[in-house]
Amino acid sequence: MQSSRPGPILLIxxxxxxxxxxxxxxxxxxxxxTPQRFLSMPNGVxxxxxxxxxxxxxxxxxxxxxSLRIGILSSAIATVLATMFGLGIWMFQPxxxxxxxxxxxxxxxxxxxxxxxxxxxxMTTLSAFNSFIGYDTWIGVALAHAVMITPFxxxxxxxxxxxxDRRIDLxxxxxGANLTTRAFRxxxxxxxxxxxxxxxxxxxxxxxxxGVTLFITSVNAITLPRLMWMGLRDNIxxxxxxxxxxxxxxxxxxxxxxxxxxRRGASETK
Amino acid sequence: MTGKSxxxxxxxxxxxxxxxxxxxYVVPFLGVIRWxxxxxxxxxxxxxxxxxxxxxxxxxxxxLRICLIVTAAALVMAYAIAYVWVRxxxxxxxxxxxxxxxxxxxSVLTRAFGWLALLSNRGLxxxxxxxAGIISEPLALARNEFGVIVGMTHxxxxxxVFPIASAMRSIDERVLLAARGMGASRxxxxxxxxxPLTYGGLIGAALIVFVFALGFFVTPAILGGGRSVMVAExxxxxxxxxPDWGLGAAISVxxxxxxxxxxxxxxxxxxxxxxxx
Numbered sequence: 386m387q388s389s390r391p392g393p394i395l396l397i398x399x400x401x402x403x404x405x406x407x408x409x410x411x412x413x414x415x416x417x418x419t420p421q422r423f424l425s426m427p428n429g430v431x432x433x434x435x436x437x438x439x440x441x442x443x444x445x446x447x448x449x450x451x452s453l454r455i456g457i458l459s460s461a462i463a464t465v466l467a468t469m470f471g472l473g474i475w476m477f478q479p480x481x482x483x484x485x486x487x488x489x490x491x492x493x494x495x496x497x498x499x500x501x502x503x504x505x506x507x508m509t510t511l512s513a514f515n516s517f518i519g520y521d522t523w524i525g526v527a528l529a530h531a532v533m534i535t536p537f538x539x540x541x542x543x544x545x546x547x548x549x550d551r552r553i554d555l556x557x558x559x560x561g562a563n564l565t566t567r568a569f570r571x572x573x574x575x576x577x578x579x580x581x582x583x584x585x586x587x588x589x590x591x592x593x594x595x596g597v598t599l600f601i602t603s604v605n606a607i608t609l610p611r612l613m614w615m616g617l618r619d620n621i622x623x624x625x626x627x628x629x630x631x632x633x634x635x636x637x638x639x640x641x642x643x644x645x646x647x648r649r650g651a652s653e654t655k
Numbered sequence: 656m657t658g659k660s661x662x663x664x665x666x667x668x669x670x671x672x673x674x675x676x677x678x679x680y681v682v683p684f685l686g687v688i689r690w691x692x693x694x695x696x697x698x699x700x701x702x703x704x705x706x707x708x709x710x711x712x713x714x715x716x717x718x719l720r721i722c723l724i725v726t727a728a729a730l731v732m733a734y735a736i737a738y739v740w741v742r743x744x745x746x747x748x749x750x751x752x753x754x755x756x757x758x759x760x761x762s763v764l765t766r767a768f769g770w771l772a773l774l775s776n777r778g779l780x781x782x783x784x785x786x787a788g789i790i791s792e793p794l795a796l797a798r799n800e801f802g803v804i805v806g807m808t809h810x811x812x813x814x815x816v817f818p819i820a821s822a823m824r825s826i827d828e829r830v831l832l833a834a835r836g837m838g839a840s841r842x843x844x845x846x847x848x849x850x851p852l853t854y855g856g857l858i859g860a861a862l863i864v865f866v867f868a869l870g871f872f873v874t875p876a877i878l879g880g881g882r883s884v885m886v887a888e889x890x891x892x893x894x895x896x897x898p899d900w901g902l903g904a905a906i907s908v909x910x911x912x913x914x915x916x917x918x919x920x921x922x923x924x925x926x927x928x929x930x931x932x
Contacts, residue, residue, distance in 0.1 A: 390742060390743065390744065391738055391739050391742060391743055391747070392841060395735055395738055395739070396739065396747075398732075398735040399735040399736045399738065399739040399751065402732045402733075402735050402736045402754075402812070403736060403750065403751065403754040405732065405809065405812075406736075406754045406755065406757075406758045406809065406812060407754055407757070407758070408769070408773060409758075409766055409768075409769025409770045409772070409773055409809065410757070410758065410761065410765075410766070410769055411769075412769050412770075412772040412773045412778070412779050413765065413768065413769045413772055415772075415779070416772045416779075423777065424771065424772065424775060424777055424778070425777040425782075426777070426778075426779060426782045462675075466671055466672040466675055467672065469668045469669075469671055469672065470668065470669055470671075470672040470673075472668050473665055473667075473668030473669040474669070476665075476668070477664070477665040477668075479665055479669070485669065485673070488673070488676070489672055489673070489676055491676070491680065491681075492676070492680060494866065494914065494918065495870070495911055495914070496866075496869055496870020496871075496887060496907075496910050496911070496914065497870050497871070497872060497887070498870050498872045498886075498887035498888075498890045498891065498907065498910075499684075499687075499870065499890075499907040499910055499911055500680075501872075501891075502687055502890060502894065502903060502904065502907050503680060503683045503684045503686075503687050503907075504679075504680075504683065505894070506683040506684075506686040506687050506690070507679055507680075507682075507683035507686075510683070510686065528679060529679075531675075531679075532675075532676065532679050532680050535672065535675075535676070539672075564664055589760060592762075593762035593763065593764075595762075595763065595764055595873055596872055596873055599891070600891075600894070610762060610764050613762075613764045613765075613768075614764060614873075617764065617767070617768060617771075617877055618876075618877075621768075621771060621775075625768050626768070626772065629764075629765040629768055629769070632761070632762060632765055633761060633765065636757070636760050636761050636762075637757065639760070640756060640757060640760055
C-alpha cells in the first residue's frame with residue numbers, strides 16, 4: 386500500500402488542480418465587497434452595499450421563494466416516480482431492465498439544449514390549453530425540472546437498491562408478506578438514505594437549473610438562477626457576487642448535511 | 656421468475672415514470688423533429704442548411720475543437736486529483752473529496768461568475784498583474800475562447816473524476832505488489848501497470864465529458880461573451896434572437912443523432928452510477 390501513495394510530482398499536480406477547482410469560488414468573495422457598481426476588486430474600501438441590494442430589491446426574495454417552491458415540488462415528483470420505478474426494476478427484474486433504465490436516463494444523456502427545446506415545445510403546447518401548467522408558469526417549470534432531475538434520482542435509488550441483500554426480501558416473501566408489505570416494511574426502510582439523498586440532490590439540481598428554465602420562462606416565473614442570468618449577461622451586477630457568496634455557504638452546509646446523512650446511514654446498516 | 660400475476664404489478668410500479676417521460680419528453684421531442692422539417696416550409700431545407708451553411712459549419716468546428724481541448728484538459732486534471740482521492744493518506748483523501756464535491760454541487764452560474772471575477776478586465780488576475788506592474792493593459796482572458804475552455808474544464812472535472820476514481824478503486828492491490836516484487840520502479844508501475852488498468856474508466860470519463868461539453872450552453876454563453884458561440888448557444892440564439900425555429904430544431908436533431916451514434920459505439924464503457932457524486 387505504501388508504495389502506491391501519490392508521489393511528490395503527482396501531489397504537486399493534484400494540489401494545482403485542487404486550487405484550480407476552488408479558485409473561482411474564492412474569487413467571488415472579494416468582488417462581493419466592492420463599493421463600485423461594476424465588477425471590480427475592492428480598492429481598500431469594503432462595502433456591504435451589494436448585500437444590502439439583495440434585501441432592498443424585492444425581486445431577489447421573490448425569486449428565492451419561487452425557486453424553493455419549484456424545487457420542493459419537482460424533487461417530490463422526481464423522488465416518488467424514481468422510487469416506484471426503482472422498486473419495479475429491483476423486485477420484478479423485468480426482461481428489458483437495461484433498456485428501460487436507458488430510456489429513463491435519456492434527459493441526462495441528451496444535450497441540455499435539446500432537452501430545453503423539447504420542453505419549450507411541451508410548455509408552449511400546454512399553454513394553448515390552460516393557464517396553470519405551461520410556458521412561464523411555476524408548475525410548468527416544476528414539471529420541466531422534474532423531467533430533467535428524475536434520471537439522477539433513478540441512478541441514486543438504483544445504486545442504493547443494488548446494495549440491498551436480496552435474501553431479506555426473499556425471506557419476507559417466504560413468510561407470506563404481500564407486495565405492499567415488502568415494499569414499505571422491508572425494501573424502502575433499507576434504502577431510506579438513498580431516497581433521502583435522491584430527494585436532496587433533486588432539490589439542489591432544480592434549485593440551480595438554468596439551461597431549461599431559460600427556455601420556458603419569460604417574465605412571471607423568474608427563478609433565482611434566471612434572475613442571476615439576467616444580471617450576468619451584459620453589465621455585470623456585483624449583487625450576483627453577493628448572492629453567490631450566500632449560495633456557496635448554503636451549498637457547503639447542504640453538503641455537510643449530506644455527508645452527515647451518509648455517515649449515519651453507513652453506521653446504521655452495519 | 657415471478658408468476659403471471661406479477662406482470663400487472665410490475666407495470667403499476669414502472670408505468671408512472673415511463674408514462675411521465677413518454678408524454679413530457681419523447682412526444683414533445685417528436686414535435687421538435689416536426690419543427691425541423693416544417694419550419695419555415697416543409698422539406699429538408701434546414702438539414703441542408705446545417706450541412707452547408709458556412710456560419711453553422713464554423714460553429715460546429717469551433718464546438719468540436721473546444722470539446723476536444725476541454726476533454727483532454729479535464730481528463731489529465733481529473734486523473735491527478737482522483738489518484739490522491741483514491742490512494743492518498745486519509746487527510747489527503749478528505750481534502751481531495753472536498754475540492755471535488757464542493758464545486759460539483761455549486762451552481763454553474765456561480766462558477767461561471769467566479770471565473771469572470773478572476774479573468775475579466777477588472778478581475779482579480781488583471782488587477783493584481785497591473786498592480787504589480789507586470790502588464791499595463793489588461794489581458795483578454797474572458798469573453799473569448801480561452802475563458803470558455805477554462806470555465807468548461809472547471810465545470811466538467813468532477814464528472815471525469817467519478818469514473819476514473821471508480822476504475823482506480825477496483826484495481827487489485829496484488830497486481831501492483833507483484834510488479835514491485837519483480838523489481839519495477841515506481842514510475843514504471845504507474846505508467847505500465849496502474850494507468851493501463853484504468854483505461855476503461857478513462858474512456859468512460861472522456862465520453863461523459865465530451866458529450867456534456869457538446870451540449871453545453873450556460874458557461875460558453877457567459878464566458879464567451881457572444882464572441883465564441885458554440886452549437887448549443889447557436890440553438891438558443893436561433894430560437895430567441897433571430898427566430899429560426901426550424902434551424903434550431905434541425906441542429907438539435909443532428910446533435911442527438913451524433914451523440915446517439917457515439918454512445919452506441921462506446922456503450923460498454925458507460926456506467927450510469929458514475930454520473931452522480
